[in-house]
Amino acid sequence: EVQLVESGGNLVQPGGSLRLSCAASGFTFSSYSMSWVRQAPGRGLEWISYISSGSITIDYADSVKGRFTISRDNAKNSLYLHINSLRAEDTAVYYCARDGNYYGSGNYYSLFDHWGQGTLVTVSS
């Protein structure tokens, strides 16, 4: 069974830093790209970062570029998100999600096929 378990969320003061972790199990972690998606309280989903299976390709949403750093350790089956210079608007549940590739209608498509339960980051003084 595929499992993704996030941890590291906490109450942090503005300007502070955090490292979020996502422990993966039940699949060959090193074969899959991964993403982080966040959801502010009562708000919608926001894609924030992507990392390819071998860490060659990394992307960030403009809203977090320069402050967030995604990384992974395939030997430890773990995904990370380092967050710096936290702002009140970064308050959200942070989900890690697996990028799966599925076949349909003659093509392969990428989608977030498995998600963790999320970890809450609260930025407040």
Added chain:
Amino acid sequence: SELTQDPAVSVALGQTVRITCQGDSLRSYYVNWYQQKPGQAPVVVIYGKTNRPSGIPDRFSGSTSGSTAYLTITGAQAEDEADYYCNSRDSTNTRLGVFGGGTKLTVL
């Protein structure tokens, strides 16, 4: 670039409802649809515009026309009440992901 969804839609039990998602990127890139119930992580219900993952009821279907994608639920059930999000790529940088703002579906 953005994906635009109606904030809320309602449907009578057993009737058909269509949820829309508009965005320039949909002209050239496929859309996935996610269902999210309160306190739960999202679940994909449609991928690649029209495909349904195993385990998703066949009352869920997807289609597109130009810059608009549609998620249709034919014969809505009480358990379909949830938030629905479309997801695709940023039209100015297709390496970046983007979600619509979400549509809250109420089944009456």
